[in-house]
Amino acid sequence: MIFIQPKDTDAAYHFAAEEFCMSSMGQTQDIFMLWQTDRCAMLGSNQIAQDEIDFDLAKQHNVQIVRRSSGGGTIYTDKGTLLCTRITPFSSGDDAKEIGRTQLAEPIIMALQKMGIHAEIKGRNDMLLEGKKISGLAQRLGKNCLCSHCSLLFDTDLSVLESILTVDESKLKNKGIASVRSRVTNILNHLSEKYDTQTFKALFKEALSEILPFELYSFSQEELASIEKIREEKFANPLWTYRTNHNFTHHSEKRLPLGKVEVYYEVKDSTISSCSIRGDFLSIKPIDELEKHLADTAFDKEALMTRLNEIDLLPYLGGIGAEEFLSILFS
Template sequence: MPATKPTVYLETHSQDPAYNLAFEETVLKVRKDRPYLLLWQNDNTIVVGQNQNTAAEIDPDFVEAHHIHVVRRITGGGAVYHDLGNLNYSFLTDVDNAADMTYQQFTRPVVEALQGLGLQAEASGRNDILVEGRKVSGTAQRLLGKRMLFHGTLLFDSDLSTIAGALRADPSKFQSKSAQSVRSRVGNIRSFLKEDMNLPAFWQYLKSSFGGEGLESGSLTQEELAAVQALKENKYDTWEWTYGRSPHFTFINKRKWPGGMLEAGLQVTEGHIEDLRFYGDFLSLTSLDGTVEALRGVPYRRREVEKILKTLPLDRCFGSLTPQEILDTIFA
């Protein structure tokens, strides 16, 4: 993690996913003086990416029967499952030029920490970390001004059967819709260790590995903690944020691209785009609200939409998806 000042270490002291995500977002917004490291855990939870259609990502009957929380985060990417066998990490730091930042710069300390335990770890694909070909970590990031949040999961000793049951496997991502196709892709770090360790020991190891000797322990002020609680209650606990209300779509088009899944739902009235939503696991850096607003009222014609897209920071909104791929999805 690029840094010029010693990193400050924070803990949320909570396993409530809505509170933890509110804590992380608050640190991103109000603590801009130093690099920060967070290590935290959620109780049984599905965390969906900011641009995903929540209802399409989960098995609601399984989620209800197993009392699994469902929350939405502020970063892109796909849905992930958290339990107390999983450990989450968050890096928050300044970046001078977001266009020059790569996932490898942030995944490197994670990969090196795992390699330090004797594991055959490597960064792979768009945003995964693998050990012996099995996914043990998924990562995502968010840019706010010059402030970057990069966070990820670390499957240490999670219940892989619950992961498979809670998440719906998209047939365009896997050869089979079965739970086996999910289980075959993921693995627990503990099972690869040559010398066993428990999760508290792993937690302490990561804290030392990520922070080094210059790591400083910190805490939020009472005012900041009040802001966390308010954000939890007014945003992360709400149905509107987690599931969202969608317009009645005239068209729903979906395509899988190298940069991720993209689905466009459009409400077209008298030849003009009245409303639209973009869903998918593409790795956006910022909210798509500005893109959606810019396209409202535009004639539903490719050349007209293309004109608008050329004026927008598409790399920040849609990750590595190209303008051509976005247009091909909208007009599929």
Template sequence: MIFIDNEGHTNPKLNLALEEYALRHFDTSTDYLLFYINEPSIIIGRNQNTLEEINQEYIDDNNIHVVRRVSGGGAVYHDLGNLNFSFITNHDGKRISNFKKFTAPVIRVLNNMGVSAELKGRNDILVNEKKISGTAQFSTGKRMISHGTLLFDTDMSEVTKALQVKMSKIESKGHKSVRSRVANISDFLKTPISMEAFKNQLLVGLYEASEPFETYKLTEAEWQAVHRLKAEKYDLWDWNFGRSPKFNIQRNKRFSVGEIDLRIFVEKGHISELKIFGDFFGRKPVSDIESLLIGVPYDKVEITKALKNLSVTEYFGNLEKTEFLNLIYGND
């Protein structure tokens, strides 16, 4: 495995561009590990409706970055007290949605540091029932990213202020607030250490479970390409916010795979516009489904026909097609 040196950059748009560039352009015969720390920012899941996840006024007043990532899942808050890790590997069909495989070495190192971490739920690392890390994945079909956050010394008051917690999440999980269910790793360490020391200990611990690492520094031409990707994608309002679609039907439900939120515009009995939001994980883009249903009569039989050959699990994870059809048409 090769460790990628991000040279201390803390701009989240640049770090996400670096991560995607490495995924798409680095040598496919080897695995990579990337660490990065971001300035105060909200990182939005690929399928989320940004404006409904953030406290816009607070973000504007405090100059907090808002950036969409390529992977699914929910919105997370980053600051200089949060360490992000990213494994870039081949996609062999067994690794996608296998969060245990990629969190296991991180959990092992945390345990060796005296932090009783464990993987729980879909994709979270918890200590004493409090979340210290969330993970997500993205696949190009050949290569994949498995990345996550590690809350080391994050300002928890900012998490609550910057993120809007949807009522559906509060009702379905019984959370009183975001603050009540997250914690910093530093809270569980017997001896205080700096972020830099924590990062180094984590890296050394990950070395021990693999072949010797080597550190890779990007060439000037590669950094130019990363900056170009940042400018052409991660700097753009269309990528980070996108347009909010017009709709006259909203269907929203939380499943075991996550929340699915449908915005459907029906004109003259046919679906003229459809947008699928949510914090689910899937291998394929939901834009496939959106395109398939444009022009289809808003009728369960016709919708079922249009989706006959569609594998719902490819887009949402372990979800039955009947559950999705019922959500679209309202029979739940």
């Protein structure tokens, strides 16, 4: 396994680096990246930016806004946060969720335990410490490789997190919690011996190396140029970050156990001519593939069920099945 620790703190750069690694090395090479960002709000690939972030407060706090390619919800990171990426070869039939757990979440938990930090894996994608969230995992599927990544809240400014993120009240209610702030915690708050983020990073890297032996790797100038091209064209491009829905004639939404799903769709002559599927569900493949699959289907429950059963929904909707999906449209 190769270990990459970029010094850049621009989140758009890191997502570009992930995409570069997936396209050029991920099919045959096991890769681990450890990185940090400046103040940043990271949108899930299927979310609507203005529904998730208070733009005015984000600007006041000098928070960068980026959109990642993985599903899930919006997170906040800063220099008190560590971020981990694991890119592994992936074959048809592999279990992405299991790979994310065994190849990323479990080694992180083991490393933290070596440091005397007794965290645990809980729920669909969370890591908890004394019952509160310190990390959430998201994934995306590339050509013959899988990218799993997560954040680790060490000394993150939780007041900024709470201030700029607009959290769906139904999500909090379903989890039985009063606010996003009450749900998360910093690892630093649970240490008997306090130290700064850079010390934590060094100790974590050392503990991780005992679990996942690795070789250090640095990008060449040519590779850095390729990464910068991806950054400029995609992750630093406002058209990607702030993409909005077209004007659709219909809108349905529902919070399901595996995430919130919103469906915007145009119906012409009793047929879905186009649609846009948004939410914080944990997709690992681009949702536009499913949107295109549903286009030109009769707006009829039976017809749509037949259409949905033609493909594997798991990588698109993160475990939400056809019946659940149709319950949004025909509730």
